[in-house]
Amino acid sequence: MANRLINKTLFIEKALIDGQWVTAQSQERFDVFNPSNGEKLATLPEMDIEDVTLATKAAASALSSWKTTPGKTRGQIIRKWANLMNENGADLATLMTLENGKPYAEAKGEITFAAGYLEFYSGEAERCYGEIVPSSNSSNRVFAIKQPIGVVACLAPWNFPAAMITRKAGAAIAAGCTTVVKPAGETPLTALAIAFLGEQAGLPKGILNIVTAMRKLETVGKALCEDKIVKKLSFTGSTPVGKLLMAQCASSLKKLSMELGGNSPFIIFEDSDLDQAVDILMSAKIRNSGQTCVCANRIYVQRSIHDIIAAKLVEKFKNLKIGDGFLEGVTVGPLTSKRGVQKAARHVQEAISSGAKLLHGGNVIPGHGNFFEPAVLTSMNPTMLSHREEIFAPVAALYPFDTEEDVIEMANNSEVGLGSYVCTKDGARQWRVAEQLEAGMVGINTGVLSGGEIPFGGLKQSGFGLEGGKWGVEEYLVTRAVIMAVPDV
Numbered sequence: 001m002a003n004r005l006i007n008k009t010l011f012i013e014k015a016l017i018d019g020q021w022v023t024a025q026s027q028e029r030f031d032v033f034n035p036s037n038g039e040k041l042a043t044l045p046e047m048d049i050e051d052v053t054l055a056t057k058a059a060a061s062a063l064s065s066w067k068t069t070p071g072k073t074r075g076q077i078i079r080k081w082a083n084l085m086n087e088n089g090a091d092l093a094t095l096m097t098l099e100n101g102k103p104y105a106e107a108k109g110e111i112t113f114a115a116g117y118l119e120f121y122s123g124e125a126e127r128c129y130g131e132i133v134p135s136s137n138s139s140n141r142v143f144a145i146k147q148p149i150g151v152v153a154c155l156a157p158w159n160f161p162a163a164m165i166t167r168k169a170g171a172a173i174a175a176g177c178t179t180v181v182k183p184a185g186e187t188p189l190t191a192l193a194i195a196f197l198g199e200q201a202g203l204p205k206g207i208l209n210i211v212t213a214m215r216k217l218e219t220v221g222k223a224l225c226e227d228k229i230v231k232k233l234s235f236t237g238s239t240p241v242g243k244l245l246m247a248q249c250a251s252s253l254k255k256l257s258m259e260l261g262g263n264s265p266f267i268i269f270e271d272s273d274l275d276q277a278v279d280i281l282m283s284a285k286i287r288n289s290g291q292t293c294v295c296a297n298r299i300y301v302q303r304s305i306h307d308i309i310a311a312k313l314v315e316k317f318k319n320l321k322i323g324d325g326f327l328e329g330v331t332v333g334p335l336t337s338k339r340g341v342q343k344a345a346r347h348v349q350e351a352i353s354s355g356a357k358l359l360h361g362g363n364v365i366p367g368h369g370n371f372f373e374p375a376v377l378t379s380m381n382p383t384m385l386s387h388r389e390e391i392f393a394p395v396a397a398l399y400p401f402d403t404e405e406d407v408i409e410m411a412n413n414s415e416v417g418l419g420s421y422v423c424t425k426d427g428a429r430q431w432r433v434a435e436q437l438e439a440g441m442v443g444i445n446t447g448v449l450s451g452g453e454i455p456f457g458g459l460k461q462s463g464f465g466l467e468g469g470k471w472g473v474e475e476y477l478v479t480r481a482v483i484m485a486v487p488d489v
């Protein structure tokens with residue numbers, strides 16, 4: 001596998017604890033597979049509680065010097081780390097396409113996106129300002145100071161093997177915290193290569209520890225939740241798992257950031273530029289083969305333009321090229337897991353048997369890879385499974401609507417609220433709808449909701465806590481009060 005890389009040292013089959021590349025104490029290992037063809041890519045340490053303990057202890061002993069390192073110095077290291085990621089973008093993207101399946105061009109885009117978090121946070125490292133508060137007592141002066149919260153655990157998902165690592169750990173490290181990161185078992189190779197570049201950039205030992213696990217994922221997660229050394233846990237994943245982790249964190253009363261499931265409404269009003277709306281929809285639906293928490297899930301189209309949009313969408317779907325992410329022109333890679341393929345097929349079948357029309361695709365593609373033919377469904381209604389649950393696959397499900405009022409009610413009729421999208425040329429409507437949608441992010445005539453500077457996070461059962469921008473760093477700080485008695489003035 002290493003021979004596919006320009007810089008072969010980026011292929012790493014060990015975990016990182018206290019600046020050392022290590023195996024699991026038990027010497028157990030797990031395999032990582034290519035979702036495009038089922039081939040084994042690597043074997044990684046299957047870590048357990050004792051490895052987590054070593055990692056959190058390493059993070060704890062690195063804390064005192066890192067939190068007192070000037071923000072400017074921390075920022076310089078983080079900026080160098082971002083630069084190294086960009087310089088090694090081709091290799092990082094190769095690792096990502098191999099383990100996650102996303103098309104190579106998209107994987108390269110994710111590296112730029114991921115490095116963008118480090119670039120932004122590198123500046124924020126210098127700006128962890130406190131405040132001077134006017135006191136109600138004239139003999140006192142009151143200061144609100146910001147300090148790093150301490151050791152942070154980051155549990156990252158498989159759908160963005162690079163960006164979710166830098167979005168979490170980059171912010172924590174910029175704030176002066178030290179980290180233990182657990183990448184997803186399906187996609188640890190990108191994370192390990194990024195950690196290696198972090199070391200090259202000058203991160204001292206113990207600041208960024210990476211523990212790997214697949215079969216023992218739950219044990220490792222629970223150990224991090226229950227470890228009293230860890231003061232904050234940041235998780236991206238499903239709502240049920242988020243709730244479980246919250247319960248496990250209760251005994252140590254950790255601060256939490258929970259970026260949980262979405263079910264994004266995508267609303268197209270009849271006054272939109274229809275071609276532009278379809279292009280935006282494609283970007284919000286097909287990104288990472290439909291496997292993002294903010295992919296358009298419930299596509300609401302005003303009745304007067306419904307059939308036109310459906311027809312335009314089918315034409316776009318016909319032009320999608322499905323295949324191995326390294327093949328020229330491929331726009332939809334394999335889904336990362338077989339589970340994802342089964343779920344997509346279940347959603348399509350349930351919709352059809354409940355009265356939906358399948359206009360395009362919808363088949364599982366036979367073979368060793370996890371390929372699913374992108375699908376377009378119309379005549380959907382809110383009783384169907386896909387209205388309640390995220391599809392997490394390249395399946396576009398269209399629901400007709402009549403009025404602005406109706407569509408806002410339908411869009412908000414969800415337990416979760418992460419992403420949302422509105423296409424309309426009417427300026428007043430843009431604000432009206434954006435302000436009423438119950439979602440953490442609203443894209444108006446755009447399919448892009450995230451970036452280094454953007455606050456990303458959910459409402460309702462999509463969780464809490466923000467990632468990105470100054471808010472992302474703020475999550476890893478505690479505000480403390482210093483009250484100083486002064487002589488009478």
Ligand code: SIN
Nearest residue numbers: 159236292293294450
């Ligand atoms: C996610 O799917 O969790 C993140 C998506 C994004 O940042 O755009």
